[in-house]
Amino acid sequence: xxxxxxxxxxxxxxxxxxxxxxxxxxxxxxxxxxxxxxxxxxxxxxxxxxxxxxxxxxxxxxxxxx
Amino acid sequence: xxxxxxxxxxxxxxxxxxxxxxxxxxxxxxxxxxxxxxxxxxxxxxxxxxxxxxxxxxxxxxxxxxxxxxxxxxxxxxxxxxxxxxxxxxxxxxxxxxxxxxxxxxxxxxxxxxxxxxxxxxxxxxxxxxxxxxxxxxxxxxxxxxxxxxxxxxxxxxxxxxxxxxxxxxxxxxxxxxxxxxxxxxxxxxxxxxxxxx
Numbered sequence: 001x002x003x004x005x006x007x008x009x010x011x012x013x014x015x016x017x018x019x020x021x022x023x024x025x026x027x028x029x030x031x032x033x034x035x036x037x038x039x040x041x042x043x044x045x046x047x048x049x050x051x052x053x054x055x056x057x058x059x060x061x062x063x064x065x066x
Numbered sequence: 067x068x069x070x071x072x073x074x075x076x077x078x079x080x081x082x083x084x085x086x087x088x089x090x091x092x093x094x095x096x097x098x099x100x101x102x103x104x105x106x107x108x109x110x111x112x113x114x115x116x117x118x119x120x121x122x123x124x125x126x127x128x129x130x131x132x133x134x135x136x137x138x139x140x141x142x143x144x145x146x147x148x149x150x151x152x153x154x155x156x157x158x159x160x161x162x163x164x165x166x167x168x169x170x171x172x173x174x175x176x177x178x179x180x181x182x183x184x185x186x187x188x189x190x191x192x193x194x195x196x197x198x199x200x201x202x203x204x205x206x207x208x209x210x211x212x213x214x215x216x217x218x219x220x221x222x223x224x225x226x227x228x229x230x231x232x233x234x235x236x237x238x239x240x241x242x243x244x245x246x247x248x249x250x251x252x253x254x255x256x257x258x259x260x261x262x263x264x
Binding site: 006033040059060061062063064065066 | 088090091092093177178179180181182184185188202203204205206207218220225227228229231232233234235237239244
């Protein structure tokens, strides 16, 4: 029971939404894009969509500096 | 050098235009590289003035401290090539009208500093100017770890990206990495402008 977030294997949590997951992995920066199994998740769905077991998640986020 | 290729590229770039949002470490260095590459027109937007603390990574000189960044940058570019058209706007980009100055350019570079503004800019441009390529950078702070930087392509968005970098609030900003990512952005712009289907 695990998922892969940006190449890192972490525990799968039942009924965890995308929003909850981002909080858990401490991606608190404003986000550009979240993909679950290569499918882009609209930001408006972050608190609705539940992360499935064994999924591969890519989070691209903006980091300050320029 | 391949003279014929060089001539073809110069012709194409001379007719091209690039918008640059921000004239700090990313924007000033990307602008100078694109000017040297031969891009015919640059549109640069920033509201800051040159400060002592900028000189460690931004394309300004000590005697330009106190000047508007956009004016100083235009001066520096036109000292290299006087014939490049540099349109500057000494304005702050604000949410809700991020696209204001960039409607008529071929490619846009995101060269802002805060994560919040970077995100807002990219999202607004992608929404308001569909089809316009945007090149952005995330993770410029620190030094070393050049190999962690990659290009992420998501539709019309090209991200120069190091997801493991710290934010500039928690780390340092230094010329080698900032210039590396600024030039990575400029290099992507060339790739887009010179792609065969354009």
